Amino acid sequence: MPMTANRASRFNRRLLIRGAAAGAAVPAILPTAAQAATGTAPSAPRPSDAKTSNATFQWLGTSGWRIDIGGGRTILFDPYLSRFETGLFKKSFNPKTPLTTDGTTIDRHRGSPELILVSHSHWDHLNDVPYIAAAAPEARIVGTETTYHLLRALGVDKARIAVVRGGEVLDFDGLVVEAVSSRHSRNDSYSYFAPGTLTGPPPRPQTVSDLPEGDTLAFHLTLPDGLSAFLMGASDFSERDAAGLRPDVAMIATPSTPATHRYAPAC
Numbered sequence: 001m002p003m004t005a006n007r008a009s010r011f012n013r014r015l016l017i018r019g020a021a022a023g024a025a026v027p028a029i030l031p032t033a034a035q036a037a038t039g040t041a042p043s044a045p046r047p048s049d050a051k052t053s054n055a056t057f058q059w060l061g062t063s064g065w066r067i068d069i070g071g072g073r074t075i076l077f078d079p080y081l082s083r084f085e086t087g088l089f090k091k092s093f094n095p096k097t098p099l100t101t102d103g104t105t106i107d108r109h110r111g112s113p114e115l116i117l118v119s120h121s122h123w124d125h126l127n128d129v130p131y132i133a134a135a136a137p138e139a140r141i142v143g144t145e146t147t148y149h150l151l152r153a154l155g156v157d158k159a160r161i162a163v164v165r166g167g168e169v170l171d172f173d174g175l176v177v178e179a180v181s182s183r184h185s186r187n188d189s190y191s192y193f194a195p196g197t198l199t200g201p202p203p204r205p206q207t208v209s210d211l212p213e214g215d216t217l218a219f220h221l222t223l224p225d226g227l228s229a230f231l232m233g234a235s236d237f238s239e240r241d242a243a244g245l246r247p248d249v250a251m252i253a254t255p256s257t258p259a260t261h262r263y264a265p266a267c
Contacts, residue, residue, distance in 0.1 A: 053223065053225050053226075053227035053248075054069075054070050054225065055067060055068065055069045055070070055223055055225070055227055056068045057229070057249075057251075058109075060076075060078075060079055060080070060081055060109060061080065061081070061083070062078065062080050062124050062125070063077070063078045063119065063125065063231075063232065063233045063234070063251070063253060064076070064077060064078045064079045064080050064081070064125075065077040065078070065231060065251060066079070066109065066110070066111060066113075067221070067223075067229070068111065069175065069223050069224065069225070070224075070225070072112070073114055073175070074111040074112060074113045074114060074115075075113060075114070075115045075116075075117065075175070075221070076110065076111075076113045076115070076116045076117070076132065076139075077116075077117045077119070077219065077231045077233075078117070078118060078119050078125040078233050079106075079109075079110060079113075079116065079128055079129065079132060080123075080124045080125055080126075080127055080128055081102065081105045081106045081109055081110075081128055082100060082101050082102040082105065082106065082127055082128055083102065083105075084097065084100045084102075085097070086123075086208055094208075095194075095207065095208060095209035096207045096208075096209060097207055097208045098206060098207055099123060099127055099205060099206060099207060099208065099210075099211075101127065101128060101131045103131060106128050106131055106132060106135075107135065110132050110135065110136070112136055112138075113132065113136050113139045114138060114139055114140070114172070115139065115140055115141075115142065115172055115175070115177070116129055116132060116133070116139050116140070116141045116142070117141075117142050117143070117177070117219050117231065118141060118142065118143035118144075118147045118217075118233075119143075119182070119216055119217050119218065119219070119231075119232070119233020119234065120143075120144065120146075120147070120184060120213050120214055120215065120216040120217065120233055120234065121143070121144065121146050121147045121150050121211050121212060121213060121214040122193070122194060122208075122211055122212075122213055123208040123211045125233055126143075126147060126150060126151075126211055127211070129141060129151065129156075130151060130154040130155060130156055133151070133156050133160065134155075139160070140160055140161075140162060140172070141156065141160055141161045141162065142161075142162045142164055142170070142177065142179065142219075143161065143162075143163070143164070143217070144163065144164070144165070144197075144214050144215045144216075144217060145163050145165075145197070145198070145199070145214070145215075146196075146197050146198045146212065146213075146214020146215065147161070147163075147214060148161045148163045149198040149199070149200060149201045149202065150198065150201075150202070150205060150211060150214070152201045153201045153202050153203065153204050153205060154204065154205060164179035164217065165179070165181065165215075166179050166180055166181025166182070166217060166241060167179065167180075167181065167241075174224040175221065175222075175223060175224060176221070176222040177219055177220075177221055178219065178220040178221075178222075178245075179217055179219060180217060180218040180219065180220055180230075180237075180238075180241050180242055180245070181215075181217065181238050181241040182216045182217050182218040182232065182233070182234065182236070182237045182238055182241070182242075183216055183234065183236040183237055183238055184213050184216045184234045184236060185234045185235040185236050185253070185255060185256070185257075186236060186255075186257060186259035186260050187257060187259070188257050188259070190259045192213060193213070194209070194211075194212055194213055195212060195213050196212030196213060196214065197212065197213075197214050197215060198212065198214060216233060216234050216236075217233065218230065218231060218232045218233065218237060218242070219231045220245050220247060227248050227249075228246070228247040228248050228249075229247055229248065229249050229250070229251065230242075230245060230247040230249070230250040230251065231251050232250075232251060232252055232253045233253070234253055235253035235254060235255035235256070235260075235263070236253075236255070236260050236263070237266075237267075239266055250267075252267050
């Protein structure tokens with residue numbers, strides 16, 4: 001699903017970040033709630049309320065991001081790069097589509113991550129994580145219990161996987177990661193797509209139907225230079241669990257249905 005760095009009411013601080021989806025230097029002057037409601041362009045930030053960072057944000061497609069924070073440090077969020085066809089967006093979804101991995105494409109974009117954050121366990125978020133974990137043996141992975149069991153079934157060492165539920169605040173050598181309980185997108189039937197959770201390792205997954213959602217997380221990151229970012233893996237969230245967060249930039253998922261009440265204003 002498409003993502004945007006535009007923000008409404010809650011996320012209204014101003015900043016200058018380097019990177020964004022294209023990896024170029026991009027000014028991100030973000031609107032206040034009133035400006036968002038009226039379509040008024042925000043004024044340029046004053047030195048007192050502007051922030052700069054050398055971090056780069058590269059959009060990997062779907063909800064995936066690569067964040068480079070300097071010093072050779074890289075974080076990946078929902079890194080799905082293989083892009084195999086399932087028929088989902090052609091109204092001919094095949095749940096028996098085999099899981100496949102495009103190693104050449106992944107290697108071109110993954111960098112050498114120290115941390116891989118997984119919002120939930122559907123194939124277009126989790127599929128490439130085992131390959132990346134094998135290619136970057138120092139990387140740690142943060143995700144739900146279902147993500148843990150699926151990765152174990154796919155051969156990832158359990159010692160490398162940190163299970164979170166939401167509410168945990170983890171410090172990775174100055175990189176602070178807060179797991180936020182979130183929600184998956186709603187479809188036209190007001191339901192989740194491919195729900196389900198796991199409490200133990202399944203047989204090795206072979207098809208997209210072998211990867212249930214397993215609950216959904218968002219992540220609030222605070223980088224060592226002070227920049228903060230909110231990362232969403234689906235177009236819904238728990239407003240109560242996100243209350244009080246004030247990130248400098250938010251990667252907000254765009255909904256494909258109007259099933260969630262006042263989604264955009266709540267963001």
